[in-house]
Amino acid sequence: MTVVYVDSVFVLNMLADYLLVYAAAQLAGARLRRLRFLLAALVGGAYAVAVFLPGLGWMSAPPVKLAAGVLMALVAFGGETRFLRLTLLLGLVSCGFAGCVLALGLAAGRGVPMQNGVFYTNVDMKVLLISAASAYLVLTVVFRASAHRSGAGGFMIPVTVGFASRSTALTALCDTGNTLRDPVTGRSVLVASAEKLQPLWPPELGSLLTPSALRTPTEVMERLASSSRDVARFRLLPYSAVGVESGLLLAVRADWASVNGKRRERLLLALSPTPVGDGCDALWGELEG
Structure with a gap:
């Protein structure tokens, strides 16, 4: 039986979601509305907790996950002229972050503790932070390098x-x-x-x-x-x-x-x-x- 502490789930996922939204905005050159990013991260943390609550297991279904991601994007980027592009970029950044977490966890020989696609209590905080920094760095370098190759800045x-x-x-x-x-x-x-x-x-x-x-x-x-x-x-x-x-x-x-x-x-x-x-x-x- 897996024991999950909802306060840890909330804090860890809120931090991860804030990093994801902030990274997507930085890469797109969007306005850095930090209060809205924090509200979006709170929505993500609340969703992560809800998945583990009795009777709410259905919220881990892929359509609900997608809806939660779109809701986060609306809170963070609603009103932006490039909302669709920002939403898609947020999804790509999330995939990149998840890949970095998985790769580092496997490299460390202990995997990544997840259930229904959500980080839970015994996530190694060091692995999480290194993964977030690595994903942000790699994506930033890739986007900025392609911009420089365009010959006219481009970002x-x-x-x-x-x-x-x-x-x-x-x-x-x-x-x-x-x-x-x-x-x-x-x-x-x-x-x-x-x-x-x-x-x-x-x-x-x-x-x-x-x-x-x-x-x-x-x-x-x-x-x-x-x-x-x-x-x-x-x-x-x-x-x-x-x-x-x-x-x-x-x-x-x-x-x-x-x-x-x-x-x-x-x-x-x-x-x-x-x-x-x-x-x-x-x-x-x-x-x-």
């Missing part, structure tokens, strides 16, 4: 931008073809969709920095000069693109930005009047990570 990173007392989160594509640079510092310029930056502006700026208005950046600059006390933050940046005539983008200097977890002071943002790409809010001209 998403989280970006948060701060202006005055406001901030907004973006998803940026690492694109080494973006060679736009800050003429003052020489650093890369973050080219962002003007529509996605709307929550960043106070009312007096929001009415001026609309996507339609930014199609004529020189006119916007004139209006800023006559109506905004923050005009010193703004400048016009010349750009050129393949198959497109050269032009100007209005740029603004943010107070701060966090690019893939690295803080950058007074980063220059170029405001694009049109969307910058499929599934991303901004373009970043440096490879991160």
Whole structure:
């Protein structure tokens, strides 16, 4: 007879599920909503406990397991534009993690204690943590290596931008073809969709920095000069693109930005009047990570 301690089952599976959701978000370059990830992990831990409760053995059936996984994905990633892709990635990361756990357990000569696909009380915590770290490392290296081989970055990173007392989160594509640079510092310029930056502006700026208005950046600059006390933050940046005539983008200097977890002071943002790409809010001209 197998003795199972539900508190251990809950804690171990909650930790594993948090690592899985966090790893999937990191690999996809999604926003790191840690509170939602924690709630998703709590759902996973509660499901693991329910499987062992009297009369609930039916919850170990494959359709119920699949439904529990989708519920975790909804809690963690609901509202994301790439929800289906994130859900599939979460499944792949889970399979990779399970494979690492099994391989390390067999290598240690003692197997992995599981019942109905759930870790229970005598899981070696060291094996679990090493497995989680190994799975995360291997998957990160594989995804990042394929991105580098694409020749243009090709992977998403989280970006948060701060202006005055406001901030907004973006998803940026690492694109080494973006060679736009800050003429003052020489650093890369973050080219962002003007529509996605709307929550960043106070009312007096929001009415001026609309996507339609930014199609004529020189006119916007004139209006800023006559109506905004923050005009010193703004400048016009010349750009050129393949198959497109050269032009100007209005740029603004943010107070701060966090690019893939690295803080950058007074980063220059170029405001694009049109969307910058499929599934991303901004373009970043440096490879991160």
